[in-house]
Amino acid sequence: MSKLETAQKIEQAFERTGVRRTPQRFFVLERLLTKPDHATVEELWAALNRRHARASRATVYNTLHALVQAGLVREFTLDGKAARYDANLERHHHFVCDSCGAVEDVNWFDVPQLEGNESEKRSIRSYEVTLRGKCAKCHSNN
Amino acid sequence: MSKLETAQKIEQAFERTGVRRTPQRFFVLERLLTKPDHATVEELWAALNRRHARASRATVYNTLHALVQAGLVREFTLDGKAARYDANLERHHHFVCDSCGAVEDVNWFDVPQLEGNESEKRSIRSYEVTLRGKCAKCHSNN
DNA sequence: CTGCTAACTTAGACATAGTTCTAATTTAAG
């Protein structure tokens, strides 16, 4: 997706969801869309400061809350660390590199039916698989 | 498993792994084995205090570190909250109740082979499925 | 285009949960 297309997509998303367009919000969503690395607040804040110097952490938090509220971004956490943000709204799983900590998307796949009394009394609303291992980069850098 | 059998199992585990036997450690491991609710430090500390009043939180932390070190307990976190502890060493998945927060074991099942270039450049060491929904108890209490 | 104002941004203080550390006391195990 070209830079222009991404920009239009973001504009439309803001329009559609009634999120007010600010340079900071635009930057954060663009960053999440173009670099699907599941950045943390700290990382997004650092990136934002490289562009719009003097950005506040509070703005990053506020922006992310607004984007999550609007359904444009999903929040999750891994291993009790800082929250991570994901603008990929497709169903997918995640892979975490033991060595460098990178979090990568993994195409969706269904999981076998949970048979028998296992799932009888429970209702499952959603599930996700977290894979762990060594990422491609860490394999080659060896 | 009877209370006696559990006690013997714990004694043996301590012996085998060289973990020194203290009432606090015995209690924590017994509690994790007999009530597989994936308790947090806070919960274990509260339970411990009901029995051995005046237990320190530090002891619970120290105990759990020792047990994890010895491979008798596994630690994990959900949703960026406090660490949870699991004395069930079998391979298994977890179910989390959206409504009451309970964390339950789910029998192991394999996940389909991750085909194609998805897994080509990565090596997968482990994976786990986290299911979410409404637990049996929350279904009946309605 | 201009001015208005609610909404946003900023800097940094503040809050909090979770965990680790410390130094004195007690205890398991040989």
Added chain:
DNA sequence: CTTAAATTAGAACTATGTCTAAGTTAGCAG
């Protein structure tokens, strides 16, 4: 009995996230 190791109470620490009050701006009405 001895002593290395464990326990205790509570202070201290840390990472993450929230709040505040003053300044700035997006978006709209006129």
